Amino acid sequence: MTKNLASLRFAGLRRSKAALAIPATFLILFVSTLGLISITYYFAVEKVNARSQTLKMATAKQDFVSLDENLMAVLWQPGSARTVAIADSGGQLHVQPSDNSLTIGISDNRDINETIFNASIGQVTYELPNVESPDTGLFLKGDSRTIGNQSGSLMTQLYIRSGAEHAEILLRYRPTLSYTIAGTEDNKTVNNVRIYVINMNTSEAMALCGKVPLKISCESAQMTTVTHNLSYNPEPLLVTSVLDGASGQVSVPISSTSYGAIVNIEIVQSIIRIERCVR
Numbered sequence: 001m002t003k004n005l006a007s008l009r010f011a012g013l014r015r016s017k018a019a020l021a022i023p024a025t026f027l028i029l030f031v032s033t034l035g036l037i038s039i040t041y042y043f044a045v046e047k048v049n050a051r052s053q054t055l056k057m058a059t060a061k062q063d064f065v066s067l068d069e070n071l072m073a074v075l076w077q078p079g080s081a082r083t084v085a086i087a088d089s090g091g092q093l094h095v096q097p098s099d100n101s102l103t104i105g106i107s108d109n110r111d112i113n114e115t116i117f118n119a120s121i122g123q124v125t126y127e128l129p130n131v132e133s134p135d136t137g138l139f140l141k142g143d144s145r146t147i148g149n150q151s152g153s154l155m156t157q158l159y160i161r162s163g164a165e166h167a168e169i170l171l172r173y174r175p176t177l178s179y180t181i182a183g184t185e186d187n188k189t190v191n192n193v194r195i196y197v198i199n200m201n202t203s204e205a206m207a208l209c210g211k212v213p214l215k216i217s218c219e220s221a222q223m224t225t226v227t228h229n230l231s232y233n234p235e236p237l238l239v240t241s242v243l244d245g246a247s248g249q250v251s252v253p254i255s256s257t258s259y260g261a262i263v264n265i266e267i268v269q270s271i272i273r274i275e276r277c278v279r
Contacts, residue, residue, distance in 0.1 A: 056089040060126050061140060063087055064169050067124065067214070068141060068156050074218040075198065075270050081217035083277050088211045090129035091166075095274050097122040097203040100172050103242040104147075104195060106265060108234045108254065116226060117267055122200030123172035124274065127163055135160045136167055146248035147241035148176035155198055173198035175241055179252050187259040188229070193237065193252055194266040204275040213277040222269045231260040 063086045070082040086093050097120070104117040141158040148155065155173045162168075175197045182190040202219060206212075237252040254261055 056129060059087050060089040060091065060128065060169055064126060064158060064171050065140060068158055068171060071216050071272060074216060076221055077218050078220050079218065081215060083213060083215050086212045086214060092127045092207060092209050093212050094125045094127065095203050095206045096125065097201045097205055099123050100244050102175065102197065104175060105240045107238045110234065111230065112228050112237065116265055117197065120201050121173065121197065122203055123170060126169040128167045128169065130166055136162055146174050146243040146246050147239065147250055148174065149250040150176065150178055155196065174243055177239060177250060181255050184257065185262055187257055188262050189255040189257055190262045191254050192264045192266065194268060197267060197269045198272060199269045200272045200274060202271060202273045206276060215275050215277040217273050219271040219273050222271065224267045226265045228263040230263065234261055237263065
């Protein structure tokens with residue numbers, strides 16, 4: 001009798017432990033499932049956010065390519081204008097007419113040694129959202145040279161750089177140079193050296209977020225000429241461009257006769273104004 005009672009008690013204890021094990025197992029499975037769902041959700045959100053940032057970056061790049069194309073469409077055409085909209089890519093647009101200083105100097109290592117241009121010519125930047133850009137240093141248009149050596153070379157410098165806080169897209173313009181020989185005058189060879197400058201320093205200064213409609217207009221085209229009448233055979237003319245602190249140089253061959261050479265240095269500016277478009 002006692003033995004049977006002990007057996008019944010032992011069987012009841014086993015059933016009790018089994019009953020407790022079932023909810024404990026379900027609890028472990030439930031917690032594990034919640035953890036797996038949480039981890040999966042986190043990585044899914046991160047992936048969506050990364051794709052969203054990539055899309056915003058691509059949109060901002062395309063907007064600045066369009067900005068450059070519209071500016072080029074009005075270049076050297078006073079009175080012409082275009083409108084373009086910069087989409088909301090989560091960053092901030094800056095039009096900076098007082099930035100991007102340009103100094104141009106010329107020298108033939110003898111009598112010619114002067115600065116012929118010294119002013120800020122403006123730039124446009126887009127401060128990207130708080131995200132690391134793998135494209136920092138990438139040129140979307142142009143390259144790092146501060147002056148082009150022919151009139152047909154690309155004046156645009158459009159690239160991604162590290163800003164004060166975040167990566168930013170920068171649009172600015174460098175000067176380009178052309179050279180021709182125009183016969184003789186007073187038995188001296190006439191050399192025409194023309195330097196083209198896109199000047200945006202009359203633009204409206206702004207720092208705006210969201211979608212920004214812009215008007216781009218060509219206000220005027222200006223030309224100044226400096227003439228050097230030389231009685232000797234000059235060395236090649238060195239033209240130095242210092243753009244926002246970065247320096248570059250091109251060498252221009254100067255033709256002459258036994259009487260010397262005449263060198264005309266022409267600075268041709270296209271004055272471009274960028275302002276907010278009010279409709």
